[in-house]
Amino acid sequence: MNSILVVDDDPHIVRALAITLKGHGYTVTTAMDGESALHAAAQRPVNVVILDLGLPDIDGTTVITRLREWSAVPILVLSARHGSNDKVEALDAGADDYITKPFGLDELLARLRAILRRNTDSREETTTIETSSFTVDLAKRQITKSGQDVRMTPTEWNILDIMVRNPDKLITQQQLLTEVWGPAYAKEANYLRVYMAQLRRKLEVEPGTPRHFITEPGMGYRFVP
Amino acid sequence: MNSILVVDDDPHIVRALAITLKGHGYTVTTAMDGESALHAAAQRPVNVVILDLGLPDIDGTTVITRLREWSAVPILVLSARHGSNDKVEALDAGADDYITKPFGLDELLARLRAILRRNTDSREETTTIETSSFTVDLAKRQITKSGQDVRMTPTEWNILDIMVRNPDKLITQQQLLTEVWGPAYAKEANYLRVYMAQLRRKLEVEPGTPRHFITEPGMGYRFVP
DNA sequence: CCAAATTTTGACGCGCTCTTAACGCCCGCG
DNA sequence: CGCGGGCGTTAAGAGCGCGTCAAAATTTGG
Numbered sequence: 164m165n166s167i168l169v170v171d172d173d174p175h176i177v178r179a180l181a182i183t184l185k186g187h188g189y190t191v192t193t194a195m196d197g198e199s200a201l202h203a204a205a206q207r208p209v210n211v212v213i214l215d216l217g218l219p220d221i222d223g224t225t226v227i228t229r230l231r232e233w234s235a236v237p238i239l240v241l242s243a244r245h246g247s248n249d250k251v252e253a254l255d256a257g258a259d260d261y262i263t264k265p266f267g268l269d270e271l272l273a274r275l276r277a278i279l280r281r282n283t284d285s286r287e288e289t290t291t292i293e294t295s296s297f298t299v300d301l302a303k304r305q306i307t308k309s310g311q312d313v314r315m316t317p318t319e320w321n322i323l324d325i326m327v328r329n330p331d332k333l334i335t336q337q338q339l340l341t342e343v344w345g346p347a348y349a350k351e352a353n354y355l356r357v358y359m360a361q362l363r364r365k366l367e368v369e370p371g372t373p374r375h376f377i378t379e380p381g382m383g384y385r386f387v388p
Numbered sequence: 389m390n391s392i393l394v395v396d397d398d399p400h401i402v403r404a405l406a407i408t409l410k411g412h413g414y415t416v417t418t419a420m421d422g423e424s425a426l427h428a429a430a431q432r433p434v435n436v437v438i439l440d441l442g443l444p445d446i447d448g449t450t451v452i453t454r455l456r457e458w459s460a461v462p463i464l465v466l467s468a469r470h471g472s473n474d475k476v477e478a479l480d481a482g483a484d485d486y487i488t489k490p491f492g493l494d495e496l497l498a499r500l501r502a503i504l505r506r507n508t509d510s511r512e513e514t515t516t517i518e519t520s521s522f523t524v525d526l527a528k529r530q531i532t533k534s535g536q537d538v539r540m541t542p543t544e545w546n547i548l549d550i551m552v553r554n555p556d557k558l559i560t561q562q563q564l565l566t567e568v569w570g571p572a573y574a575k576e577a578n579y580l581r582v583y584m585a586q587l588r589r590k591l592e593v594e595p596g597t598p599r600h601f602i603t604e605p606g607m608g609y610r611f612v613p
Numbered sequence: 614c615c616a617a618a619t620t621t622t623g624a625c626g627c628g629c630t631c632t633t634a635a636c637g638c639c640c641g642c643g
Numbered sequence: 644c645g646c647g648g649g650c651g652t653t654a655a656g657a658g659c660g661c662g663t664c665a666a667a668a669t670t671t672g673g
Contacts, residue, residue, distance in 0.1 A: 237506075247492035254498040259506060260485065261499075267472035273479040274486075281484065281506070304558035304607070316630060317606035352649085353633080360651060371651095380640090380649070541619055578622075581661060596662095605629070606660070 165279055166190040166207070170200040170226075171215035171241065180213065183268055197221030201229055209236060211278060213271075216242040216253060224256045231257035237278045241266070292327045294375050294388045297366045299327050306366070313365050318343060322358055323366075326376065326386040335383035359384060390504055391415040391432075395425040395451075396440035396466065405438065408493055422446030426454055430571045434461060436503060438496075441467040441478065449481045456482035458571050462503045466491070517552045519600050519613045522591050524552050531591070538590050543568065547583055548591075551601065551611040560608040584609060 167189045171177045174195075181191045192209065194200035197218045204212060212230065216223030227238055240253045240261045250261045260274050290301040297308040304320065306313040315323060321343045325334060340349050348354070359378075363370040377385045392414045396402045399420075406416045417434065419425035422443045429437065437455065441448030452463055462484045467474060475486045485499050515527040522533040529545065531538040540548060546568045550559060565574050573579070584603070588595040602610045 247495045250492075250495045251498040254495075254502045257505075259502055267475075270472045270475045270479075273476040277479045277484055280482075303556050304604075305556065314604075318631070320607065351632095354631090356649090356651060357632085357653095360653095363651095378650075543620070576621090577660080579620085581663085582621085585662065585664095603661070 164188065164190055165210040166192070167275075168192050168194065168200065168204055168209040168212045170194045170197075170212065170218070172196060172217065172219050173215070176215070183272075187272060195219075197223075197226045200226060204230060204234065204236065210282070211275060212236055212238045213275075214238055214240050214258075216240060216244065216249065224252050227253060227256040227258055237282060239271075239274060239278060292330070292388060296368050296375070299323065301327070308366060315365070319358060319361055319365075322355075323362060326384065330386055330388050333379055333383055333385050338383065355384070389413070389415055390435040391417065392500075393417050393419065393425065393429055393434040393437045395419045395422075395437065395443070397421060397442065397444050398440070401440070408497075412497060420444075422448075422451045425451060429455060429459065429461070432570050433459075433567060435507070436500060437461055437463045438500075439463055439465050439483075441465060441469065441474065449477050452478060452481040452483055458566065462507060464496075464499060464503060517555070517613060521593050521600070524548065526552070533591060540590070544583060544586055544590075547580075548587060551587075551609065555611055555613050558604055558608050558610045563608065580609070 165188075167184055169177055169180050169184070169191060170193070171180070172195055177193050177195070181193055184191045192203055192207065194203045197220050200212075200214070200218075214223060214226060218226065223240070223242070227240075230236070230238065237259045238257065240258045241264060242249060242253070242261065243264045245263050253261055259278055262271060262274065292299045292301070297306060297313065299306050301324070306315060306323070322339060325339060325342055336352050336355055337349050339355060340351060344351065344354065359376060360370070363373045363376050367373045367375060375387055377387060379385055390413075392409055394402055394405050394409070394416060395418070396405070397420055402418050402420070406418060409416045417428055417432070419428045422445050425437075425439070425443075439448060439451060443451065446454075448465070448467070452465075455461070455463065463482065465478045465483045465486045466489060467478070467486065468489045470488050478486055484503055487496060487499065515525060517524045517526070522531060522538070524531050526549070531540060531548070547564060550564060550567055561577050561580055562574050564580060565576060569576065569579065584601060585595070588598045588601050592598045592600060600612055602612060604610055
Protein backbone atom coordinates (compact mmCIF):
# COMPACT_ATOMS: atom_id res chain seq x y z
CA MET A 164 0.00 0.00 0.00
CA ASN A 165 1.46 3.34 -1.08
CA SER A 166 1.14 6.33 1.19
CA ILE A 167 0.82 9.86 -0.15
CA LEU A 168 1.17 13.23 1.55
CA VAL A 169 -1.06 15.89 -0.02
CA VAL A 170 -0.06 19.50 0.66
CA ASP A 171 -2.39 22.32 -0.44
CA ASP A 172 -3.90 25.36 1.24
CA ASP A 173 -7.21 25.01 -0.54
CA PRO A 174 -9.43 22.70 1.54
CA HIS A 175 -11.54 21.80 -1.46
CA ILE A 176 -8.60 20.54 -3.46
CA VAL A 177 -7.18 18.65 -0.50
CA ARG A 178 -10.51 17.00 0.13
CA ALA A 179 -11.12 16.13 -3.52
CA LEU A 180 -7.61 14.72 -3.93
CA ALA A 181 -7.81 12.74 -0.71
CA ILE A 182 -11.06 11.13 -1.73
CA THR A 183 -9.87 10.30 -5.22
CA LEU A 184 -6.54 8.91 -4.04
CA LYS A 185 -8.11 6.82 -1.31
CA GLY A 186 -10.52 5.54 -3.89
CA HIS A 187 -7.53 4.25 -5.85
CA GLY A 188 -6.08 2.40 -2.91
CA TYR A 189 -3.55 4.90 -1.61
CA THR A 190 -3.15 5.88 2.01
CA VAL A 191 -3.44 9.65 2.29
CA THR A 192 -2.26 12.17 4.86
CA THR A 193 -2.73 15.88 4.37
CA ALA A 194 -1.18 19.22 5.32
CA MET A 195 -2.35 22.79 4.73
CA ASP A 196 0.92 24.67 4.92
CA GLY A 197 4.66 24.20 4.52
CA GLU A 198 5.65 23.79 8.15
CA SER A 199 3.08 21.15 8.91
CA ALA A 200 3.92 19.44 5.64
CA LEU A 201 7.57 19.11 6.62
CA HIS A 202 6.50 17.99 10.06
CA ALA A 203 4.12 15.41 8.67
CA ALA A 204 6.73 14.07 6.28
CA ALA A 205 9.18 13.70 9.16
CA GLN A 206 6.57 12.06 11.33
CA ARG A 207 5.79 9.22 9.02
CA PRO A 208 7.60 8.13 5.89
CA VAL A 209 5.54 8.49 2.74
CA ASN A 210 6.04 7.16 -0.77
CA VAL A 211 5.09 10.36 -2.60
CA VAL A 212 4.50 14.02 -1.75
CA ILE A 213 1.96 15.99 -3.80
CA LEU A 214 2.86 19.60 -3.19
CA ASP A 215 1.07 22.82 -4.13
CA LEU A 216 3.50 25.66 -4.68
CA GLY A 217 1.26 28.46 -3.41
CA LEU A 218 1.42 27.88 0.32
CA PRO A 219 0.57 30.59 2.87
CA ASP A 220 3.67 30.36 5.05
CA ILE A 221 6.69 29.13 3.13
CA ASP A 222 7.60 29.39 -0.51
CA GLY A 223 7.00 26.09 -2.30
CA THR A 224 10.54 25.82 -3.61
CA THR A 225 11.84 26.26 -0.08
CA VAL A 226 9.68 23.37 1.07
CA ILE A 227 11.23 21.20 -1.61
CA THR A 228 14.73 22.26 -0.66
CA ARG A 229 14.21 21.61 3.04
CA LEU A 230 12.59 18.28 2.33
CA ARG A 231 15.49 17.27 0.12
CA GLU A 232 17.94 17.96 2.93
CA TRP A 233 17.09 14.63 4.46
CA SER A 234 14.62 12.81 2.24
CA ALA A 235 14.65 11.43 -1.27
CA VAL A 236 10.89 10.96 -1.38
CA PRO A 237 9.46 11.65 -4.86
CA ILE A 238 7.76 15.07 -5.06
CA LEU A 239 4.99 15.89 -7.51
CA VAL A 240 4.35 19.63 -7.73
CA LEU A 241 0.98 21.24 -8.41
CA SER A 242 0.86 24.87 -9.37
CA ALA A 243 -1.45 27.48 -10.81
CA ARG A 244 1.50 29.33 -12.31
CA HIS A 245 2.29 28.49 -15.89
CA GLY A 246 5.53 30.42 -16.03
CA SER A 247 8.46 28.24 -16.96
CA ASN A 248 10.62 29.91 -14.35
CA ASP A 249 8.58 28.39 -11.56
CA LYS A 250 8.79 24.98 -13.17
CA VAL A 251 12.55 25.15 -13.60
CA GLU A 252 13.05 26.33 -10.04
CA ALA A 253 10.86 23.66 -8.54
CA LEU A 254 12.35 20.86 -10.63
CA ASP A 255 15.91 21.96 -9.95
CA ALA A 256 15.15 22.23 -6.26
CA GLY A 257 14.44 18.53 -6.32
CA ALA A 258 10.89 18.01 -7.54
CA ASP A 259 10.25 14.98 -9.71
CA ASP A 260 7.26 16.22 -11.70
CA TYR A 261 5.24 19.37 -12.20
CA ILE A 262 1.59 19.75 -13.19
CA THR A 263 -0.15 23.06 -13.80
CA LYS A 264 -3.68 23.70 -12.62
CA PRO A 265 -6.23 23.03 -13.79
CA PHE A 266 -5.23 19.43 -14.34
CA GLY A 267 -7.06 16.26 -15.19
CA LEU A 268 -7.34 13.81 -12.35
CA ASP A 269 -6.52 10.89 -14.63
CA GLU A 270 -3.35 12.65 -15.71
CA LEU A 271 -2.35 13.18 -12.08
CA LEU A 272 -2.99 9.53 -11.34
CA ALA A 273 -1.02 8.44 -14.39
CA ARG A 274 1.95 10.58 -13.35
CA LEU A 275 1.70 9.14 -9.85
CA ARG A 276 1.83 5.65 -11.25
CA ALA A 277 4.85 6.58 -13.36
CA ILE A 278 6.68 7.92 -10.32
CA LEU A 279 5.81 4.95 -8.14
CA ARG A 280 6.66 2.48 -10.87
CA ARG A 281 10.15 3.92 -11.15
CA ASN A 282 10.64 3.79 -7.42
CA THR A 283 9.60 0.19 -7.01
CA ASP A 284 11.48 -0.93 -10.09
CA SER A 285 14.78 -0.05 -8.51
CA ARG A 286 13.97 -1.84 -5.29
CA GLU A 287 15.40 -5.29 -5.42
CA GLU A 288 13.05 -8.08 -4.67
CA THR A 289 14.32 -10.17 -1.83
CA THR A 290 12.75 -13.40 -2.91
CA THR A 291 14.35 -16.19 -1.00
CA ILE A 292 12.92 -19.65 -0.55
CA GLU A 293 13.98 -21.59 2.49
CA THR A 294 13.67 -25.24 3.29
CA SER A 295 14.90 -27.31 6.18
CA SER A 296 18.07 -28.23 4.33
CA PHE A 297 18.85 -25.44 1.86
CA THR A 298 18.11 -21.84 0.83
CA VAL A 299 17.53 -20.42 -2.65
CA ASP A 300 18.03 -16.72 -3.32
CA LEU A 301 16.27 -16.03 -6.61
CA ALA A 302 17.60 -12.48 -6.98
CA LYS A 303 21.22 -13.45 -6.43
CA ARG A 304 20.77 -16.81 -8.06
CA GLN A 305 22.53 -18.32 -5.14
CA ILE A 306 21.92 -21.59 -3.35
CA THR A 307 23.18 -22.28 0.14
CA LYS A 308 23.20 -25.61 1.91
CA SER A 309 24.44 -25.73 5.51
CA GLY A 310 26.54 -22.61 5.01
CA GLN A 311 28.09 -23.85 1.80
CA ASP A 312 27.32 -22.38 -1.59
CA VAL A 313 26.03 -24.94 -4.04
CA ARG A 314 26.93 -24.60 -7.70
CA MET A 315 24.36 -25.31 -10.36
CA THR A 316 24.71 -25.82 -14.08
CA PRO A 317 22.37 -23.76 -16.30
CA THR A 318 19.96 -26.63 -16.88
CA GLU A 319 19.93 -27.54 -13.20
CA TRP A 320 19.16 -23.95 -12.32
CA ASN A 321 16.35 -23.70 -14.84
CA ILE A 322 14.62 -26.70 -13.35
CA LEU A 323 15.21 -25.58 -9.79
CA ASP A 324 13.92 -22.12 -10.67
CA ILE A 325 10.63 -23.47 -11.97
CA MET A 326 10.24 -25.80 -9.03
CA VAL A 327 10.84 -23.31 -6.23
CA ARG A 328 8.64 -20.69 -7.87
CA ASN A 329 5.75 -23.13 -7.66
CA PRO A 330 5.95 -24.57 -4.16
CA ASP A 331 3.61 -27.41 -3.28
CA LYS A 332 2.37 -27.36 -6.83
CA LEU A 333 2.54 -30.34 -9.14
CA ILE A 334 4.70 -29.68 -12.18
CA THR A 335 4.04 -32.09 -14.99
CA GLN A 336 6.92 -33.56 -16.90
CA GLN A 337 5.76 -31.90 -20.09
CA GLN A 338 5.68 -28.55 -18.33
CA LEU A 339 9.28 -28.90 -17.22
CA LEU A 340 10.50 -30.28 -20.50
CA THR A 341 8.86 -27.62 -22.64
CA GLU A 342 9.98 -24.77 -20.39
CA VAL A 343 13.57 -25.91 -20.07
CA TRP A 344 14.36 -27.68 -23.32
CA GLY A 345 11.58 -26.47 -25.59
CA PRO A 346 8.42 -28.09 -26.94
CA ALA A 347 10.41 -30.41 -29.23
CA TYR A 348 11.74 -32.29 -26.21
CA ALA A 349 8.36 -32.86 -24.56
CA LYS A 350 8.84 -36.64 -24.64
CA GLU A 351 12.39 -36.89 -23.37
CA ALA A 352 11.41 -37.85 -19.87
CA ASN A 353 14.86 -39.33 -19.46
CA TYR A 354 16.38 -35.92 -19.06
CA LEU A 355 14.18 -35.20 -16.08
CA ARG A 356 15.23 -38.32 -14.27
CA VAL A 357 18.89 -37.53 -14.77
CA TYR A 358 18.60 -33.94 -13.65
CA MET A 359 16.21 -34.57 -10.81
CA ALA A 360 18.71 -37.06 -9.45
CA GLN A 361 21.39 -34.39 -9.79
CA LEU A 362 19.31 -31.84 -7.89
CA ARG A 363 18.57 -34.28 -5.12
CA ARG A 364 22.20 -35.27 -4.83
CA LYS A 365 23.15 -31.64 -4.42
CA LEU A 366 20.31 -30.42 -2.24
CA GLU A 367 18.68 -33.26 -0.35
CA VAL A 368 20.06 -34.54 2.91
CA GLU A 369 19.26 -38.06 1.88
CA PRO A 370 19.14 -38.15 -1.92
CA GLY A 371 17.77 -41.65 -1.76
CA THR A 372 14.68 -40.59 0.15
CA PRO A 373 13.92 -37.06 -1.07
CA ARG A 374 11.91 -34.75 1.16
CA HIS A 375 11.71 -31.66 -1.06
CA PHE A 376 11.73 -32.92 -4.63
CA ILE A 377 8.91 -35.40 -4.61
CA THR A 378 8.07 -37.68 -7.51
CA GLU A 379 4.41 -37.99 -8.37
CA PRO A 380 4.48 -41.23 -10.34
CA GLY A 381 3.05 -40.94 -13.79
CA MET A 382 2.46 -37.22 -13.43
CA GLY A 383 5.51 -35.15 -12.62
CA TYR A 384 7.30 -33.61 -9.68
CA ARG A 385 6.41 -31.47 -6.71
CA PHE A 386 8.59 -29.15 -4.63
CA VAL A 387 7.68 -28.96 -0.94
CA PRO A 388 9.60 -26.46 1.22
CA MET B 389 28.63 12.46 -20.10
CA ASN B 390 24.93 11.73 -20.56
CA SER B 391 23.74 10.48 -23.92
CA ILE B 392 20.29 11.31 -25.24
CA LEU B 393 18.32 9.83 -28.10
CA VAL B 394 16.02 12.38 -29.74
CA VAL B 395 13.14 10.97 -31.79
CA ASP B 396 10.97 13.31 -33.85
CA ASP B 397 9.80 13.38 -37.45
CA ASP B 398 10.17 17.14 -37.76
CA PRO B 399 13.75 17.89 -38.88
CA HIS B 400 13.59 21.40 -37.46
CA ILE B 401 12.74 20.23 -33.99
CA VAL B 402 15.36 17.50 -34.09
CA ARG B 403 17.97 19.97 -35.20
CA ALA B 404 17.03 22.59 -32.64
CA LEU B 405 16.94 20.07 -29.82
CA ALA B 406 20.22 18.49 -30.83
CA ILE B 407 21.99 21.84 -30.87
CA THR B 408 20.56 22.92 -27.55
CA LEU B 409 21.28 19.63 -25.84
CA LYS B 410 24.81 19.44 -27.17
CA GLY B 411 25.29 22.98 -25.95
CA HIS B 412 24.45 21.74 -22.47
CA GLY B 413 26.98 18.96 -22.56
CA TYR B 414 24.86 16.01 -23.63
CA THR B 415 25.77 13.53 -26.30
CA VAL B 416 22.94 13.38 -28.82
CA THR B 417 21.84 10.77 -31.32
CA THR B 418 18.71 11.22 -33.42
CA ALA B 419 16.05 9.20 -35.19
CA MET B 420 13.20 10.28 -37.46
CA ASP B 421 10.78 7.37 -37.01
CA GLY B 422 9.89 4.60 -34.62
CA GLU B 423 11.77 1.75 -36.24
CA SER B 424 15.05 3.57 -36.49
CA ALA B 425 14.56 4.85 -32.95
CA LEU B 426 14.24 1.32 -31.61
CA HIS B 427 17.18 0.27 -33.71
CA ALA B 428 19.30 3.16 -32.52
CA ALA B 429 18.44 2.45 -28.89
CA ALA B 430 19.40 -1.17 -29.38
CA GLN B 431 22.63 -0.24 -31.05
CA ARG B 432 24.01 1.76 -28.20
CA PRO B 433 22.69 2.30 -24.68
CA VAL B 434 21.46 5.82 -23.93
CA ASN B 435 20.63 7.56 -20.67
CA VAL B 436 17.40 9.20 -21.81
CA VAL B 437 15.05 8.98 -24.77
CA ILE B 438 13.14 12.09 -25.85
CA LEU B 439 10.26 10.78 -27.91
CA ASP B 440 7.72 12.57 -30.05
CA LEU B 441 4.40 10.73 -30.12
CA GLY B 442 3.44 11.65 -33.67
CA LEU B 443 5.75 9.42 -35.66
CA PRO B 444 5.10 8.49 -39.28
CA ASP B 445 5.51 4.72 -39.02
CA ILE B 446 4.64 3.40 -35.56
CA ASP B 447 2.32 4.73 -32.90
CA GLY B 448 4.27 6.47 -30.16
CA THR B 449 2.78 4.36 -27.40
CA THR B 450 3.85 1.24 -29.28
CA VAL B 451 7.39 2.53 -29.41
CA ILE B 452 7.35 2.94 -25.64
CA THR B 453 5.95 -0.54 -25.12
CA ARG B 454 8.50 -2.16 -27.41
CA LEU B 455 11.34 -0.25 -25.80
CA ARG B 456 10.18 -1.30 -22.36
CA GLU B 457 10.37 -4.93 -23.37
CA TRP B 458 14.07 -4.90 -22.82
CA SER B 459 15.14 -1.50 -21.53
CA ALA B 460 14.44 0.57 -18.45
CA VAL B 461 15.83 3.74 -20.00
CA PRO B 462 13.92 6.88 -18.91
CA ILE B 463 11.56 8.16 -21.60
CA LEU B 464 10.46 11.77 -21.89
CA VAL B 465 7.52 12.18 -24.24
CA LEU B 466 6.86 15.23 -26.40
CA SER B 467 3.45 15.66 -27.96
CA ALA B 468 1.27 18.18 -29.69
CA ARG B 469 -1.84 16.53 -28.29
CA HIS B 470 -3.20 18.01 -25.12
CA GLY B 471 -5.77 15.31 -24.54
CA SER B 472 -5.31 13.62 -21.21
CA ASN B 473 -6.01 10.24 -22.76
CA ASP B 474 -2.77 10.40 -24.71
CA LYS B 475 -0.89 11.37 -21.59
CA VAL B 476 -2.32 8.56 -19.53
CA GLU B 477 -1.65 6.02 -22.25
CA ALA B 478 1.94 7.10 -22.77
CA LEU B 479 2.71 7.27 -19.05
CA ASP B 480 1.13 3.91 -18.34
CA ALA B 481 2.98 2.38 -21.27
CA GLY B 482 6.16 3.23 -19.41
CA ALA B 483 7.00 6.86 -20.12
CA ASP B 484 8.53 8.86 -17.30
CA ASP B 485 7.41 12.36 -18.22
CA TYR B 486 5.20 14.08 -20.75
CA ILE B 487 5.46 17.59 -22.16
CA THR B 488 2.98 19.13 -24.57
CA LYS B 489 4.10 21.29 -27.47
CA PRO B 490 4.80 24.09 -27.60
CA PHE B 491 7.17 23.83 -24.67
CA GLY B 492 9.85 26.01 -23.20
CA LEU B 493 13.36 24.75 -23.75
CA ASP B 494 14.30 25.60 -20.18
CA GLU B 495 11.41 23.52 -18.92
CA LEU B 496 12.52 20.60 -21.05
CA LEU B 497 16.05 20.92 -19.72
CA ALA B 498 14.80 21.14 -16.15
CA ARG B 499 12.71 18.01 -16.58
CA LEU B 500 15.70 16.27 -18.11
CA ARG B 501 17.81 17.20 -15.10
CA ALA B 502 15.07 15.91 -12.80
CA ILE B 503 14.96 12.59 -14.60
CA LEU B 504 18.72 12.19 -14.64
CA ARG B 505 19.05 13.25 -11.02
CA ARG B 506 16.54 10.65 -9.96
CA ASN B 507 18.46 7.99 -11.83
CA THR B 508 21.75 8.76 -10.14
CA ASP B 509 20.37 9.75 -6.74
CA SER B 510 18.95 6.37 -5.97
CA ARG B 511 22.30 4.71 -6.38
CA GLU B 512 24.38 7.09 -4.32
CA GLU B 513 24.04 5.27 -1.05
CA THR B 514 27.29 3.36 -1.09
CA THR B 515 29.98 5.26 -2.92
CA THR B 516 32.88 2.99 -2.12
CA ILE B 517 33.16 -0.75 -2.30
CA GLU B 518 36.04 -2.49 -0.61
CA THR B 519 37.44 -5.93 -1.11
CA SER B 520 40.43 -7.69 0.32
CA SER B 521 42.57 -6.68 -2.62
CA PHE B 522 41.17 -3.43 -4.03
CA THR B 523 38.81 -0.48 -3.46
CA VAL B 524 36.35 1.11 -5.88
CA ASP B 525 35.10 4.66 -5.38
CA LEU B 526 31.97 4.90 -7.51
CA ALA B 527 31.61 8.66 -7.14
CA LYS B 528 35.18 9.49 -8.04
CA ARG B 529 35.45 6.66 -10.53
CA GLN B 530 38.66 5.70 -8.87
CA ILE B 531 40.10 2.28 -8.20
CA THR B 532 42.88 1.63 -5.75
CA LYS B 533 44.86 -1.55 -5.40
CA SER B 534 47.50 -1.79 -2.68
CA GLY B 535 47.90 2.00 -2.59
CA GLN B 536 48.23 2.28 -6.34
CA ASP B 537 45.60 3.83 -8.57
CA VAL B 538 44.39 1.49 -11.28
CA ARG B 539 43.43 2.89 -14.65
CA MET B 540 40.38 1.55 -16.48
CA THR B 541 39.21 1.99 -20.04
CA PRO B 542 35.59 3.12 -20.49
CA THR B 543 34.33 -0.36 -21.29
CA GLU B 544 36.24 -1.89 -18.42
CA TRP B 545 34.71 0.67 -16.08
CA ASN B 546 31.20 0.04 -17.32
CA ILE B 547 31.50 -3.64 -16.56
CA LEU B 548 33.17 -3.08 -13.21
CA ASP B 549 30.48 -0.53 -12.34
CA ILE B 550 27.65 -2.99 -12.92
CA MET B 551 29.45 -5.76 -11.10
CA VAL B 552 30.32 -3.89 -7.91
CA ARG B 553 26.86 -2.33 -7.70
CA ASN B 554 25.40 -5.82 -7.48
CA PRO B 555 27.58 -7.61 -4.97
CA ASP B 556 27.03 -11.35 -4.54
CA LYS B 557 24.46 -11.20 -7.29
CA LEU B 558 24.77 -13.23 -10.43
CA ILE B 559 24.85 -11.05 -13.51
CA THR B 560 23.89 -12.93 -16.62
CA GLN B 561 25.92 -12.50 -19.76
CA GLN B 562 22.97 -10.97 -21.54
CA GLN B 563 22.52 -8.47 -18.76
CA LEU B 564 26.11 -7.30 -19.05
CA LEU B 565 26.12 -7.27 -22.83
CA THR B 566 22.86 -5.35 -23.17
CA GLU B 567 23.80 -2.81 -20.52
CA VAL B 568 27.30 -2.18 -21.78
CA TRP B 569 27.13 -2.69 -25.54
CA GLY B 570 23.38 -2.63 -26.20
CA PRO B 571 20.88 -5.40 -26.95
CA ALA B 572 22.26 -5.84 -30.47
CA TYR B 573 25.36 -7.39 -28.93
CA ALA B 574 23.52 -9.80 -26.66
CA LYS B 575 25.22 -12.80 -28.23
CA GLU B 576 28.78 -11.54 -28.33
CA ALA B 577 29.87 -13.49 -25.29
CA ASN B 578 33.40 -13.22 -26.60
CA TYR B 579 33.65 -9.65 -25.43
CA LEU B 580 32.88 -10.63 -21.88
CA ARG B 581 35.64 -13.19 -21.77
CA VAL B 582 38.17 -10.72 -23.06
CA TYR B 583 37.18 -7.95 -20.68
CA MET B 584 36.66 -10.15 -17.67
CA ALA B 585 40.21 -11.40 -18.17
CA GLN B 586 41.33 -7.79 -18.33
CA LEU B 587 39.55 -6.90 -15.10
CA ARG B 588 41.00 -9.88 -13.33
CA ARG B 589 44.48 -9.10 -14.56
CA LYS B 590 44.18 -5.59 -13.16
CA LEU B 591 42.35 -6.28 -9.92
CA GLU B 592 42.81 -9.85 -8.80
CA VAL B 593 45.84 -10.91 -6.80
CA GLU B 594 45.96 -14.14 -8.73
CA PRO B 595 44.26 -13.55 -12.08
CA GLY B 596 44.43 -17.24 -12.79
CA THR B 597 42.36 -18.13 -9.75
CA PRO B 598 39.96 -15.19 -9.29
CA ARG B 599 38.44 -14.58 -5.87
CA HIS B 600 36.23 -11.59 -6.64
CA PHE B 601 35.12 -11.98 -10.23
CA ILE B 602 33.68 -15.45 -10.24
CA THR B 603 32.52 -17.24 -13.36
CA GLU B 604 29.27 -19.13 -13.08
CA PRO B 605 29.65 -21.41 -16.08
CA GLY B 606 26.89 -21.12 -18.58
CA MET B 607 25.16 -18.39 -16.64
CA GLY B 608 27.24 -15.31 -16.09
CA TYR B 609 29.51 -13.70 -13.54
CA ARG B 610 29.35 -12.84 -9.87
CA PHE B 611 31.23 -10.22 -7.89
CA VAL B 612 32.02 -11.19 -4.31
CA PRO B 613 33.64 -8.55 -2.08
C1' DC C 614 47.65 13.67 -39.83
C1' DC C 615 50.14 10.52 -37.07
C1' DA C 616 50.79 7.73 -32.87
C1' DA C 617 48.90 5.52 -28.97
C1' DA C 618 45.20 3.44 -26.76
C1' DT C 619 41.16 0.84 -27.03
C1' DT C 620 37.96 -2.19 -29.03
C1' DT C 621 36.88 -5.93 -31.96
C1' DT C 622 37.78 -10.23 -34.12
C1' DG C 623 39.67 -14.82 -34.73
C1' DA C 624 41.97 -19.14 -33.31
C1' DC C 625 43.31 -22.71 -30.05
C1' DG C 626 43.20 -25.96 -26.08
C1' DC C 627 41.12 -27.52 -22.05
C1' DG C 628 37.46 -28.73 -18.95
C1' DC C 629 32.87 -29.19 -18.06
C1' DT C 630 28.10 -29.93 -19.31
C1' DC C 631 24.77 -32.08 -21.94
C1' DT C 632 23.22 -35.96 -24.13
C1' DT C 633 22.60 -40.70 -24.63
C1' DA C 634 22.53 -45.48 -23.43
C1' DA C 635 22.57 -49.31 -20.35
C1' DC C 636 21.21 -51.50 -16.11
C1' DG C 637 18.68 -52.54 -11.84
C1' DC C 638 14.76 -51.67 -8.97
C1' DC C 639 9.95 -51.35 -7.55
C1' DC C 640 5.26 -51.85 -8.47
C1' DG C 641 1.06 -53.01 -10.80
C1' DC C 642 -1.02 -56.19 -13.90
C1' DG C 643 -2.00 -60.19 -16.43
C1' DC D 644 4.62 -66.14 -10.92
C1' DG D 645 6.39 -63.74 -14.97
C1' DC D 646 6.20 -59.52 -17.49
C1' DG D 647 6.54 -54.67 -18.58
C1' DG D 648 6.49 -49.83 -17.71
C1' DG D 649 8.10 -46.04 -15.04
C1' DC D 650 11.76 -44.43 -12.25
C1' DG D 651 16.58 -43.86 -10.31
C1' DT D 652 21.45 -44.44 -11.01
C1' DT D 653 25.70 -44.50 -13.37
C1' DA D 654 29.02 -43.95 -16.95
C1' DA D 655 31.07 -42.35 -21.29
C1' DG D 656 31.44 -39.81 -25.65
C1' DA D 657 30.38 -35.52 -28.10
C1' DG D 658 30.17 -30.83 -28.17
C1' DC D 659 30.08 -26.47 -26.27
C1' DG D 660 31.66 -22.72 -23.19
C1' DC D 661 35.45 -20.48 -21.11
C1' DG D 662 40.13 -18.52 -20.72
C1' DT D 663 44.02 -17.05 -23.23
C1' DC D 664 46.70 -14.89 -26.67
C1' DA D 665 47.53 -12.09 -30.54
C1' DA D 666 46.56 -9.43 -34.44
C1' DA D 667 43.45 -6.39 -37.01
C1' DA D 668 40.33 -2.50 -36.92
C1' DT D 669 38.74 1.50 -34.88
C1' DT D 670 38.80 5.40 -31.90
C1' DT D 671 41.12 8.80 -29.27
C1' DG D 672 44.40 12.36 -28.38
C1' DG D 673 48.08 15.34 -29.53
